[in-house]
Amino acid sequence: MSPIAALRTAARVGPARLVAGMRLSAARPSLAAAARFSPATTMTRAFSVSAGRFGSGTTDIALSAKLQEELQYEKSEMAQAGDATPDFLKSFTEQGIWAINDVRGNDEVTLSRKFGDENIRIMFSIADIQQEDDYENEHDAEGEEEDAPPATALPIRASVSITKTTAPGAINVDMICQEGSFSIENISFYDDAKVGTELTAEADWNRRGLYIGPQFDTLDVAVQDAFDAFIAERGINESVAFFIPEYAAYKEQQEYVKWLGKVKSFIDL
Template identity: 60%
Template sequence: MSVLRALRQVAASSSRACCSSCGSLWPLAPCDRTACSTGCCKSFLSIYVSFFGGFDTHSFWVAIADVVLSQKLAEELKYEKEAVADVPGEPEFLKTFKDQGIWEIQDVAGNDEVTLVRKFGNETIRMMFSIADIQNAEEEPEYEQEEGEGGEEQPPHSYPIRASFSITKGNAKGSINIDTMCQEGAFIIDNMSYYPDAQLGTELTAEADWKRRGLYIGPQFDTLDVSVQEEIEKWLQERGINENLATFVPEYSEFKEQKEYVRWLDNVKNFVDA
């Protein structure tokens, strides 16, 4: 048994309580060992000394910090797991999305990026978004979300998530790439670019990114003629880049972020406990 596990067994029941004799907050603060008569602090020290053969202040408090951190991580892990315990398996929104059979979800555990892929005729459409955006989103003031004009409740605020699309054709060179912001159940297009080399437009390497920087990517979308904007939006709607998908993205982002957070807590706790 490691000294950390031995210390945890002693500290588990008293890490939040004061020593009844000396009043110290074991193991958060040192006790007055000369005044402690109950023996609880002495027993804690005796286990430490039995493992190390003596008392080293620095090593002792490092071990104590490990115990406290492990306990806090365990509490948070328990809370997060209980929060989703009422919804076993996949949530309903995800089952519904998969049942539609339009988009394939490519989600690698531990990654913050998600890829959706679909076929549309001879086209392959890929969409990428990152759950990191929901951690950086700023909350809107409460009064902006409560009521609108006439006392009507407004739809809940949706944090913006960047999403990029690449569209390639099996019988044509090149690719079209579209950068958007997914928010409030819609995709707001920033720009639409064309790359003569499909690999250049879809490759996620530093070299490809460097080459793309030197290319003309097209005008800002909102500077195009309004009729051109409308036709591009219709063109995307036909390919399933629509309100349904824009609603799914933030829902799945929250779902994945929760899973990754629980995995992170578990991994950190296991590392601290080792």
């Protein structure tokens, strides 16, 4: 299990505790019982006060409390790590090769650089981190029944685009990043660079139906080796392959904490 999954599993409270909390709430006098001793206006007033603070549901308070517990735990873990930039990120940025474009709230991250007359972009998503947690949880359950080898972390997909300022077209490379190495799955070429690189619905639609090239492992071995060298020369190497999963985990943790805070604020209003 990954560090993120382990921390989350330890922090989260199971359904049994949540039900127990709801049962305690159920022990309070019901609205129907209160109506026997109080005017109808009293019942309406009590409901309106609660609704104004915690929405319209009877479960809002319990959910808010659980979100607060999780938020406090995650923040305490981040506080122990300190506010300093992680060493892996500091080392990567100090190389001065790749620029990191990370928009908070988005699940995609972009690395970009120039290489001669080429513009190179690598994109990856933290969504693969979620898939890794699900995969590891399934295999942990299987491991209780039989001895199994340690699960290898799921790979993270990366998409590379290469365009030239001196020529039309774009090369797109679909790759798998795992354990400090890249493996190429497919290489596509687009006559129109915009079609190959723009992240719009129109460009995505235009890409559909176009020939995307052969599967990489069906190419002649000598061609595969030449493409591997071509990619490595442009800085898509072991350093980047180690960085991508580390940064994906780092970003996912930050986004998760922000998500907890936003959802709790919404519930509380």
